[in-house]
Amino acid sequence: MTDQVKLYGVEVSPFVARAKIALNLKGINYEFIQEDLDNKSPDLLKYNPFLKKVPVLVHNGNPISESLVIIEYIDEIWKGVPIMTKDAYEKAQAQFWAKVIDDKCHPAVLKAILSHGEEQAVAEADEQLQFLENELKVKGSKFFGGDNIGLVDICVGYTIFWVGAAEEALGIELVAKDKFPKITEWSDNCINCQVVKDGLPTRESLVAFYNRLFGKAE
């Protein structure tokens, strides 16, 4: 039987991008179903009735929600290029960093974006990013876990792409790239990966999204 794979999402969501990149890495053909979050489809409400959120992966009729869970599922179902390392300790480290970048760095950077670059919010984002910068300095590898793309790269290695679009829409710099050379280098390595590139929205659609978010005319 051929696998039937559908992904419900919106183009501009970094959480949806995670699922796309994981599917791209495994070379899986899938149907992307664009959701309208102001008017969610009956399918989305059926597949994720509790959270009503994207992304939802539907594999042969079985729905899976929450981007980190989706990535791990994809890695278990489709072999080939592995996302998770087999080493239990390295895997735990990757899961830890994927979670803390999500829980600490992203909210701080989002706050800086939504405050339109307010000084205190930017200082707090800088503080969180400094931890990540230090960790990348220690690692010194092309990707987060070594020479090959892995969990942390797929989850968060390219989110600077969103920050750049927000900066363009606002006309200000939020993350000072010269302060974070390792984060910048790592992000570039991730974004230049074809499987990542193919999972990202266009820069134009992202800038247009932020313009709408900030109430600016398009």
Next chain:
Amino acid sequence: MTDQVKLYGVEVSPFVARAKIALNLKGINYEFIQEDLDNKSPDLLKYNPFLKKVPVLVHNGNPISESLVIIEYIDEIWKGVPIMTKDAYEKAQAQFWAKVIDDKCHPAVLKAILSHGEEQAVAEADEQLQFLENELKVKGSKFFGGDNIGLVDICVGYTIFWVGAAEEALGIELVAKDKFPKITEWSDNCINCQVVKDGLPTRESLVAFYNRLFGKAE
């Protein structure tokens, strides 16, 4: 070589309880190191410098943080009674429910506790718990994933124990048990498991904790 296993935590944390229960289930001997969160130990700051949070599991010198990551690590390192099912879809479902109960039900119940049972906060907690109640009705099994204790039980199956202690300290009912018979039955099944029981704080210490939290004299 004998494994050296240390767990840094505080008795009253449900996140620390998760790690204890997982270790108990695997029959692992470990040293519990009680932290003072107002005066964190140099070890804790060394092992979890980014988050500075408990629990931290230290296995043969290697630190692992974040309770869900710790549980998965324990399950991979020590075989015997499995925590995660081998079936990728069932595993994804368990990970999903562990995460959403954490992200949706717990904050709502915590808000109801911290508001001392304010009507709106209790109504919101009830709404979140109703989803869980419905899911348990569909499942109809002793534990969340079937007849054996698993990930969701270890993560959240016994948190009503904390709610009960908060209710005692406040002298009010926060979660109306007659509204949630399935949650009550499931919680009882979990709490009556020896490995869970051995991982929980005493009721007295928990009530004393809430009394301190609510500024009541002990």
